[in-house]
Amino acid sequence: MKRRTVGRALAATLALALGVALGGCSSSAGGGGVVASGNYSGPAVTISFWNGWTGGSAPVLVPKLIGQFNDSHKNIKVKNVPQEWAAISAKMPLAIKAGKGPDVAVAHGDDIATYAAQGLLLKSDSIVKALGYSASDFPKGLLSAATYKGSQYAIPWSVTPLGLFINKDVLTAAGLDPNLVPTDQPSYMDALAKLKAAGVQGEWVDGFVFTGTFEFETLVWQFGGQLFNDDVSKATFNSEAGVKALTHMVDIVKQGYSPPNVAQDGNINALVGSKTAFNWNGVWQTTNSALDKVNWTAAAVPQIGPEKAVWSSSTDWIFPANKGQDKNKTSAAATFVKWMNDNSSGWAATGELPAKNSVRNDPQLLQDHPNLKPFLDQLPYAHYETVSPGITNAVATITTAVNEAVLLKKSPKQALDDGVAKANQLLKQNASQYGG
């Protein structure tokens, strides 16, 4: 406890000291990246590439891809710099301001506006054009989700939608059809009722980011609501749609279809342990080897509300506006990004879906990874992260509301109203700090 605190204090001190040291450097304006084409032909350059791909099959896959790229591009050498996502968030802004950041990096969708507002990123409208990309090259709404104040700031790389994971062994044991796939509200509630009659709590609802928050956001959209208003100046997840969404989740607990007080990851652990039949979880669970023990399948999330919708996160390529950024390096980075997107088929092995449509539509992808089909099918109606600087603090209030309601501490309406009140305060703070 004490050692931990000392460690944090030191880390904070170092961060501050860095801040002080770099405080003198003025922030770069974050101009536009200008790239001639997707085939860099300038002098030989080495570009550094930061990413958070440290787990799963990525540490083997990424060096292989980069090796192939380097071999086929004599004038570009990409240096792979993998590190924890948290380390990237902590280091990258200061590094870019000091001119020591990467030439290209991968970031989560909800970080793009935060970086862009700080002038840390090159506008990538021209890069998108040079690479020949248009909105129709990616799932609906994904390319435009990477814009801030009318300018493009990133290029999509991968998406990770939610799905319904089903333990067929549990269905069989409860006397249900093992091939049952609930698709809408009546069939889903019917399955839960039958499972309860057989002594099985069919969906364990939790109040944590993974995955109660993802489920709630999916349901809000299904009921026709939005998390925030269009210019992200107000939170709107306490709308009628929000209340319906959260009431649905709380009712599952109240009716005994879920145990109360589910812990973090309790639901996926219960699915793996054949204690429950359904789990709303992300596509990344398709690579969870613990699931090999059971007979499982994945499906699209059931449509509980009147509209089709599903939560998805995304990762994107960004081009940092390092102090004194070398134009040739950015140009080479764009060539690298295009090549990676074109060759991203293997990325599905990490449990993420390549963003580029032509790659996903190649039949080979589903032959290699048949489990991904329901996730691919959902992309036409997927919703991505809210794009607004500093948005993660306001999104965190959603989790608090879901947590309090699912634990029956507050009514859904009350929990959401409290969350929205807090979120609105934070949005106001973000607007004043980042010039919203």
Place this chain on the structure above:
Amino acid sequence: MASTGLSLPPAPAGLRARGGGVRRRTGIAYVFLAPFLILFGIFVLWPAIYGVWISLHDWNPLVPLQPWVGLQNYVDLFTAGSVTSADFWLSMRATAIFTVASVPFLLVIPLLIAVLLNQRIRGGTVFRAIFFAPYVLGVAVLGVIWRYLLDPQLGVVNHVLGVLGLPSDIPWTVDVPWAWVSLVGVTVWWTLGFNTVILLAGLKGISADLYDAAAMDGAGSVRKFWSVTLPGLRPVMTFVTTITILASANMFGQAYLLTKGGPGHATRTAIMFIADEGLSQNQMGAAAAMSYVLFACLAIISIVNFRLQREKA
């Protein structure tokens, strides 16, 4: 240099005549202290002072401008309805609950164990090692182990309770008050070895003659504990009490890993909130102000603690 106000004993007259020797010795002392003082200055003293400066600004390290706001960050903490006040005081309350609940156990249990280990029992060293062992675990390991053991539905603890015919659906990590029971229990299990070892060292320092004298006066073992052991341990006890209170008030990892601060934010401690506010949300100014309020509270408690123990002496 001899007049720098350091609490050196007054030099005898003979030495004072040869003041140069004292000066040289003090100089050498500073040289030996220098490596630590430099690190202390850079990593503790300077940030502590600089933190005051930060707390007077709307300080987001990622944006170019850090506007001066005077005492606004402090005023916000004491203004109901501001962005920070409700969350901050909820986290202070969580810290207070944890400290009040954990410190007595962290003092009494190690004391009893130390007294037992101080008897010449067979295998005393082995037991000492066993009690100390959890302390060497990192908090991350601790979090993983106990989250697994304490899972409300799938955990070993509830399973065992169920086998024994006791309630098997206790939300150990998810709902209060059980989350507090878990956090205190895990912390006691984790750190009691440290306090035990220090108290044991204190016990060894109490002269056996005192016990013999007490025995001769007809004192039984209980009387000996109250009249010889406890008074003899007082200096050590003051130290252990102080560091235990401070350590409990700085609790972070256990709640961060076991309960995620939930339900809602009920078990989010002050340090957790400050770290989130400053390092995740980049509100360094507000976080710095909170740190100083927390610091003031802990300073007052430490002073009161020292006063109380001194008056008893």
